[in-house]
Each structure stands twice: as structure tokens, then as C-alpha cells.
Amino acid sequence: MRSVVNVVMIGPAGCGKTSLVASFGEWLKMELGEEAVYINLDPGALSLPYVPYYDVRSLVKVSDLMELENLGPNGAMIRAAEIIEEKLDEIIGEIGILDKGSGFRLIDTPGQMELFLFRDMGPRIVGALSSYSMTAAVYIMDPLLASSSSGLAIGLSMSMITRLRLQVPVVTVINKSDLEIADEVSIFLADESKLIDRIEAEERGLMADLSIKFLDFIKDLSKAMRVIKVSAKTGSGMADLYNIINDALCECGDLT
Ligand SMILES: Nc1nc2c(ncn2[C@@H]2O[C@H](COP(=O)(O)OP(=O)(O)OP(=O)(O)O)[C@@H](O)[C@H]2O)c(=O)[nH]1
Ligand SMILES: [Mg+2]
Numbered sequence: 001m002r003s004v005v006n007v008v009m010i011g012p013a014g015c016g017k018t019s020l021v022a023s024f025g026e027w028l029k030m031e032l033g034e035e036a037v038y039i040n041l042d043p044g045a046l047s048l049p050y051v052p053y054y055d056v057r058s059l060v061k062v063s064d065l066m067e068l069e070n071l072g073p074n075g076a077m078i079r080a081a082e083i084i085e086e087k088l089d090e091i092i093g094e095i096g097i098l099d100k101g102s103g104f105r106l107i108d109t110p111g112q113m114e115l116f117l118f119r120d121m122g123p124r125i126v127g128a129l130s131s132y133s134m135t136a137a138v139y140i141m142d143p144l145l146a147s148s149s150s151g152l153a154i155g156l157s158m159s160m161i162t163r164l165r166l167q168v169p170v171v172t173v174i175n176k177s178d179l180e181i182a183d184e185v186s187i188f189l190a191d192e193s194k195l196i197d198r199i200e201a202e203e204r205g206l207m208a209d210l211s212i213k214f215l216d217f218i219k220d221l222s223k224a225m226r227v228i229k230v231s232a233k234t235g236s237g238m239a240d241l242y243n244i245i246n247d248a249l250c251e252c253g254d255l256t
Contacts, residue, residue, distance in 0.1 A: 004133040006105045007245060008126060010162055011140030013111040016175040018042070019232035020140060021108045022049040027238035028104055036104040039095055041125070043080040044073075044111055052108075054095050059087055081115045088120065092128040105133075113158075117165050126166045136248050137162055137170045138241070141227070143182035146174065149199040149211050152188055156218045159225070169248035177229035177237060189227050 007024070009017040025036040040052040044062040048055075060083045065076040084091065095105075109116045116122040129135050139159035146155040156172070163170040174185050188195040199211045228244055230237030 004103065004105055005245075005249065006107060006126075006129045006133055006135040008107040008109060008122075008135065008137040008166070008168075009140060010109050010113060010116065010122075010137050011175075012113055012142060012145060012158075015140040015142035015145075016232045017111075017140060018045065018048060018108050020138070020173075020175060020230065021106045023232040023235050024238055024241060025050055025104075025106050027235060027242070031239070032242075034103050036106050039105060039107045041084075041091075041116070041121070042108055042110045043084065044077055045108070048108075050106075054091075056084060056091065059091070060084060077110070077112055077115060081110075081119055081121060085120050085124075088124050092125060095125070096128065096132070117162060123165055123167070126168055130168050134249050135168045136245050137166050137168055138245070139170050139172045141172065141174045141185070143174055143176050143179060143185045147181050147184045149188070149195060149202050149215070152185060152195070153211060153215050153218060156215075156225070160218065171241075171244045171248050172225055172227045173237070173241060173244075174227060174229045175232055178231040178234045182229055186227070186229055 009021050011017055021038060025038060028034040028036050038048075038050040038052045040048055040055045040057065043056050043060045045057065046063075060080045062073065062076045062080050065071055065079050066073065069076070069079060071079060095107075109122070126135060126137070139155075139162045141152075141155040141159070146152045159170055159172040174182050176182055188198060195215065196212060199215070200208050202208075203211050226244065228237060228240045230241050
């Protein structure tokens with residue numbers, strides 16, 4: 001029987017982290033008969049489309065902090081991150097209790113990706129989980145942000161920054177593939193000449209040169225990066241997501 005596999009969903013606000021946790025979990029159940037365990041690490045979530053085994057809102061809620069400490073949404077989010085960081089050992093203990101079991105543990109992260117990625121929260125939680133069970137991150141690109149050349153460059157770089165910060169295999173997906181704009185992103189990824197045409201149409205002179213060099217640099221660094229399309233809304237691409245996570249983890253151990 002397979003041991004625990006942690007899958008951490010990460011990406012910019014509104015890219016579909018929560019929706020993808022839910023729809024990938026449903027796919028695992030429908031197609032493989034696997035009951036995923038859901039973890040919510042977003043203290044700002046208002047409602048969740050899955051029933052979490054662990055919910056960080058039992059410790060701190062952004063909406064409560066706004067009221068109790070008279071803070072705005074951003075201030076309350078940062079305060080929540082501080083409170084979470086003070087209790088990281090407790091949180092890791094509660095999530096880690098399931099490690100004797102098997103199957104997928106799907107981890108939803110805060111809307112503001114920087115709170116998870118650039119502060120202690122993400123690296124410490126992922127570091128602890130990956131020290132005793134297989135762990136991969138899914139970097140989710142939002143086609144509404146990645147359809148310009150600079151947006152695509154930022155999306156691909158953030159995926160690599162996620163790899164650097166979390167030190168686990170990262171797979172990159174374009175969510176919302178049910179939207180037409182997602183096709184534009186995959187055309188750019190598949191056909192370099194079209195991407196260069198687009199950069200030249202969007203940027204001028206030095207900026208165009210810089211964009212092209214930057215994308216070259218990212219492509220060099222991410223030669224093995226295969227970007228797949230999924231839709232948390234329609235459920236399409238879930239088998240590809242399963243396979244690409246499997247492939248990424250096969251580098252450090254067999255999934256089956
Ligand atoms: N069309 C389309 N919309 C989607 C898809 N996935 C998510 N959405 C929509 O995108 C919005 C944000 O989805 P969430 O799942 O809350 O995204 P999130 O990244 O968890 O958002 P935050 O936690 O607030 O950062 C919602 O309106 C979803 O219905 C998708 O595959 N297709
Ligand atoms: Mg969310």
C-alpha cells in the first residue's frame with residue numbers, strides 16, 4: 001500500500017487553489033476509490049468546498065482578527081500569519097498524526113501566496129512533512145494573469161521560486177482551462193516563435209530584449225518543466241495532474 005503523499009496547492013490569489021483541492025480530491029475518489037485527506041492552511045477562507053481534517057481557522061480566523069484587533073484585511077492576514085508561525089509545531093503535529101496512514105493529503109494554502117512562501121510558514125510546514133512523507137507542490141498559474149508575455153514570465157518564475165523556497169518537486173499547471181484565454185497561454189508555451197512575436201508586440205526596445213532574455217533564462221532553468229492544463233471547474237485534466245505528480249515524485253521514490 002502506498003504511504004502518505006502530500007500535495008500542496010500554491011498560487012496567486014484567486015487562481016483556484018481551493019477549487020483544485022476539492023476537484024482533485026473528488027477525482028481521486030471517483031476514479032481511484034481513494035479518500036483524500038484535506039488540510040486548510042488559509043486563515044482567510046470564508047467557506048470551503050471540502051471537509052477539512054485539519055483547519056487552521058480553528059486556531060485563527062482573519063475575519064475575527066479584523067473585528068477583535070480593528071485591523072484591515074491585509075493587516076489581519078499578516079497578524080494571522082504571525083499567530084500561525086508561533087504555533088507551527090502544534091500545527092505540524094496535528095497534520096502529521098496521519099502519517100501512519102496512506103493516500104493523498106491535499107493541502108490548501110493562503111490566498112496571499114507570499115505569506116506561505118516568503119515567510120516561515122510554508123518552508124517549515126513543507127520541510128517537516130517532506131522529512132517523513134513524499135511531498136510535491138502544485139504551482140497553479142491563472143491564465144487571466146499569465147496570458148501576457150510578462151505575466152507568463154512571472155508565472156514560470158514563481159513556479160521556480162516555489163521550488164527553491166519549499167525544496168520539494170513542483171509541478172506547474174494552468175488552471176481555468178475551460179476559459180478561452182487558457183489556450184493562448186498554452187500556445188505560447190508550445191510555440192516559442194509565437195511567444196516572441198507576442199513579446200515584440202507588447203514590449204518595445206530594451207524591454208522586449210529583456211523579456212526575451214528573461215524567458216530564455218527561465219526556459220534553460222526549467223528544461224524539464226512540463227506545464228499541463230486543468231480545470232477545477234469542469235474537472236478536466238485531473239488524470240494528467242495525477243500523472244505529473246506521480247512523475248515528479250518518482251524522482252525521489254515510487255508512488256505505488
Ligand atoms: N472558470 C473557472 N473558474 C475557476 C476555476 N477554478 C476556480 N475558479 C474560480 O476562481 C475563483 C477563485 O477560486 P478559488 O478556488 O477560491 O481560488 P483560490 O486560489 O483558493 O482563492 P484564494 O484562496 O482567495 O486566493 C472562484 O470564483 C472559482 O469559482 C476553473 O477551473 N475555471
Ligand atoms: Mg482559497
